[in-house]
Amino acid sequence: MPDSTFADDSLSRLRLQMAEHRLDACITTYPVHVAYLSGVFPPKDRLVAVLVTPESATLISPHPPADLPQTMSAMTYEDYSIDYVVNPAANFAGAFDRAVLTLAATVRRVGLEPAYLALEQWEAIQRSLNVEHIEDINPVLRQMRMVKTAAELPLIEHAEEITDRMYAAIAGNIVAGASEVDVFLTTLAVVKADPSKPAELDGDYVSGPRTEAIGGPPTTRRLQVGDLLIADLFPRLATHCADCCRTYSVGKPPQALIDRHALLEEALATGEKAIQPGLPTRELYAIVRSVFEREGMAQYFPHHAGHGVGILPSEEPRIIPGSDEILAAGMVITLEPGLYLPGQGGMRLEDNFLVTENGCRCLTHYPRRLTVL
Amino acid sequence: MPDSTFADDSLSRLRLQMAEHRLDACITTYPVHVAYLSGVFPPKDRLVAVLVTPESATLISPHPPADLPQTMSAMTYEDYSIDYVVNPAANFAGAFDRAVLTLAATVRRVGLEPAYLALEQWEAIQRSLNVEHIEDINPVLRQMRMVKTAAELPLIEHAEEITDRMYAAIAGNIVAGASEVDVFLTTLAVVKADPSKPAELDGDYVSGPRTEAIGGPPTTRRLQVGDLLIADLFPRLATHCADCCRTYSVGKPPQALIDRHALLEEALATGEKAIQPGLPTRELYAIVRSVFEREGMAQYFPHHAGHGVGILPSEEPRIIPGSDEILAAGMVITLEPGLYLPGQGGMRLEDNFLVTENGCRCLTHYPRRLTVL
CATH class of the missing domain: 3.90.230.10 (Creatinase/methionine aminopeptidase superfamily)
Structure with missing residues (x-):
């Protein structure tokens, strides 16, 4: 599957930008950028997120894709059960909470996409991280996407x-x-x-x-x-x-x-x-x-x-x-x-x-x- | 076009709920609920919003639909020009800002959908409204949608x-x-x-x-x-x-x-x-x-x-x-x-x-x- 290869490059590029902007983490829930950073186009109408630090990356998605970038792991959430009424948005929020908590020790400066990040996820970030600086990384990602990598x-x-x-x-x-x-x-x-x-x-x-x-x-x-x-x-x-x-x-x-x-x-x-x-x-x-x-x-x-x-x-x-x-x-x-x-x-x-x-x-x-x- | 008829009923129902919950306004950017309240399914991948008060309702969309509920007006934003590079998300944010400002005089208690409302729009609400209370209206709208109106x-x-x-x-x-x-x-x-x-x-x-x-x-x-x-x-x-x-x-x-x-x-x-x-x-x-x-x-x-x-x-x-x-x-x-x-x-x-x-x-x-x- 060549799809995961291109996202390895996307992540490397983003990490260079993170170093330049002195960002400890970048978090996006915008499906286009989740696809760009994970190599997998999100299933329709599903809530998804990617969290990237210099060392790690996490995709939050209801179903784990087969191929992800080498440094990326998947965190899934339940969106179907016959045993109880599932609220996928609440389960996504729970997974997002847990993923943000793992960043708490080191992350102070965060890149976000305020045009797409939901209030519920922003509250989780505020709750769990000692945020000193937020930056809109949408322009950075759009700029990056203009020049394609060899793998794209x-x-x-x-x-x-x-x-x-x-x-x-x-x-x-x-x-x-x-x-x-x-x-x-x-x-x-x-x-x-x-x-x-x-x-x-x-x-x-x-x-x-x-x-x-x-x-x-x-x-x-x-x-x-x-x-x-x-x-x-x-x-x-x-x-x-x-x-x-x-x-x-x-x-x-x-x-x-x-x-x-x-x-x-x-x-x-x-x-x-x-x-x-x-x-x-x-x-x-x-x-x-x-x-x-x-x-x-x-x-x-x-x-x-x-x-x-x-x-x-x-x-x-x-x-x-x-x-x-x-x-x-x-x-x-x-x-x-x-x-x-x-x-x-x-x-x-x-x-x-x-x-x-x-x-x-x-x-x-x-x-x-x-x-x- | 029967589509606008059913949304008149959706709005009436929502207003009854707003009275019960003592909400001065409800604001949603969730496409499913924008469709439910406006009678028009939003164009794919476009940012949209509906703002509802007891007296008024506004749809924010890049293109004005032909038919809207009687009490709803449309506010459009530019998503294409050859004269300059358009940032549709920024233009949506501008329209949303203006729509929220019109609520400033009277709105204190607001129904929102925190799982879908973007941080950027939440900041506009905080900036312009003297918010005393917010309430998650997602469960209210999901409950409403279960029982169809005659027009649906x-x-x-x-x-x-x-x-x-x-x-x-x-x-x-x-x-x-x-x-x-x-x-x-x-x-x-x-x-x-x-x-x-x-x-x-x-x-x-x-x-x-x-x-x-x-x-x-x-x-x-x-x-x-x-x-x-x-x-x-x-x-x-x-x-x-x-x-x-x-x-x-x-x-x-x-x-x-x-x-x-x-x-x-x-x-x-x-x-x-x-x-x-x-x-x-x-x-x-x-x-x-x-x-x-x-x-x-x-x-x-x-x-x-x-x-x-x-x-x-x-x-x-x-x-x-x-x-x-x-x-x-x-x-x-x-x-x-x-x-x-x-x-x-x-x-x-x-x-x-x-x-x-x-x-x-x-x-x-x-x-x-x-x-x-």
């Missing part, structure tokens, strides 16, 4: 490979008459056939006039000849996501649509060539947009030019004009030029890229053309 | 109708050679064809030897003649769930399996006949189990005999030997006898029932027999 890359690449297969499945199975829901189910079948747990899929599935609104969930609307179909897919396989987009034409497209899609391809390729460490993301946005500006089409490109991809399908950095973020080697980002013309439909093209020392490597392999269904 | 019933019945159609879709489409994932996709297609948002589906999809483990997500395992297939489906349509189970036989079953399934049917019917207000749930458990005890099979029935169904597919009351809960008119519960024989496979049968003044009404209409695929 195969996980993202697996999600990319699944995504390539989803695009092929649409091309191979969907024709006029199928509904947007059918397109969704066709792609979900690819995700669910993977043994990863979770193997989940969200996305935009919009066709015909709906493409002008950029995105949305699938409906029962049936594809008609002459429609465009935007399929923006963000699967999660185990812990990591991809986020790619292809536009399909239902039936042979008129030359005007082929030409417009060629602009997306050019904008994507232009952005791709510019990606390198040190490039401000606002400049990357401007570079992608410049292709549309040249054609007098920029007003039809209303959204970001891309964003980071990792444990979340959309995370920092943001490829927008208002960002101060700078590309760094190890970031994984999307570029997603799109054009949405009132009365004529919308189209979008999105690939994922690893920022390398010298430029970038494209992680998406499905052809970039407007595919005909 | 059509929502649950809609989920039941969709579930009946899913069972028919399995019977009509699945044959030996299909995988558990195919069964899942066949049922999901029914859910996704419904215009409700969200229209979601979780469930147990286990076949062959996997049925002995009671439940689990679908895998690529292919159905073989001679297999049993357990399909325990818990869809959510808009806000409310159903939770039913059928067992299928792949190919003509031997008489022993038909006889064993007849025991499930008898256990379910026996429980159904016993349901009435005032019956302790532990007795209902014993009544369902008694059929298996008579046959010397009780050791193969390891789980609960049922539970409540509503905004969550599995909620209180718990039909278990260790519960002190008592059935009351308006509760919606499942009964789910099951038998799991090592080496011979498992089977389970589950219907949903509304507890009425005189007994109960079964909400599930799909035939209870062991259906042959």
Whole structure:
């Protein structure tokens, strides 16, 4: 299981930051960061926590995962019994209490995520620890997540490979008459056939006039000849996501649509060539947009030019004009030029890229053309 | 949209409880209770809150829903911009601050859910309100949710109708050679064809030897003649769930399996006949189990005999030997006898029932027999 390997790296990185910030412990209950630090995406709607010190780490979860980072141990709590009515939140609180108590002897300075830590857990921390200083570690963890470790890359690449297969499945199975829901189910079948747990899929599935609104969930609307179909897919396989987009034409497209899609391809390729460490993301946005500006089409490109991809399908950095973020080697980002013309439909093209020392490597392999269904 | 109607009733009920507990305001950020009080299931992974006073109610959400209870207003916060990097958690905190400030003049006694309220929001409450008393309202809301209002019933019945159609879709489409994932996709297609948002589906999809483990997500395992297939489906349509189970036989079953399934049917019917207000749930458990005890099979029935169904597919009351809960008119519960024989496979049968003044009404209409695929 490669999942636990990447979390070993996450913990090592966090401990470096803890040393720099002189923190004796970090505690998070935010599922995204529990996944990042434990290597296991928490089961849906379950309360979980990770407590990290320089020497130890504890995952609190109702069920112990098979693989955890080497320095991490699991503390479980009961969330089901037929012998009495179980209150999982109370049992989680009890486990959290016990875990915090083990920190009491040495911990004075604590990193927390106040936007996510529950009052009940804060009271346990106050009760058991002699807290001299608390610090919001959410920005530290978000910063860390932007630059992927070597161990995260195969996980993202697996999600990319699944995504390539989803695009092929649409091309191979969907024709006029199928509904947007059918397109969704066709792609979900690819995700669910993977043994990863979770193997989940969200996305935009919009066709015909709906493409002008950029995105949305699938409906029962049936594809008609002459429609465009935007399929923006963000699967999660185990812990990591991809986020790619292809536009399909239902039936042979008129030359005007082929030409417009060629602009997306050019904008994507232009952005791709510019990606390198040190490039401000606002400049990357401007570079992608410049292709549309040249054609007098920029007003039809209303959204970001891309964003980071990792444990979340959309995370920092943001490829927008208002960002101060700078590309760094190890970031994984999307570029997603799109054009949405009132009365004529919308189209979008999105690939994922690893920022390398010298430029970038494209992680998406499905052809970039407007595919005909 | 009937969704907002049921939340009007939820709010009225909460206000009665607030008067009894002498609370000036109740504040929750727990998505399940935000859904219960606003009538809208919060978008995934978004921070939300509901603040209720005797006169007013506010929903804090990134996007304003179309329909809210009559006394509820929406306060939105920005979670996307291309003009600057948005921190949704910080924007939620800002909106929450402003909403709490409007309570400052009159609110002294506050109902909260300390297991879910974030430290950041607790600090805002402490900063802005002159809090004299806080009370955990989680038990109050859980108690309220057990007895459904008249306006909730059509929502649950809609989920039941969709579930009946899913069972028919399995019977009509699945044959030996299909995988558990195919069964899942066949049922999901029914859910996704419904215009409700969200229209979601979780469930147990286990076949062959996997049925002995009671439940689990679908895998690529292919159905073989001679297999049993357990399909325990818990869809959510808009806000409310159903939770039913059928067992299928792949190919003509031997008489022993038909006889064993007849025991499930008898256990379910026996429980159904016993349901009435005032019956302790532990007795209902014993009544369902008694059929298996008579046959010397009780050791193969390891789980609960049922539970409540509503905004969550599995909620209180718990039909278990260790519960002190008592059935009351308006509760919606499942009964789910099951038998799991090592080496011979498992089977389970589950219907949903509304507890009425005189007994109960079964909400599930799909035939209870062991259906042959």
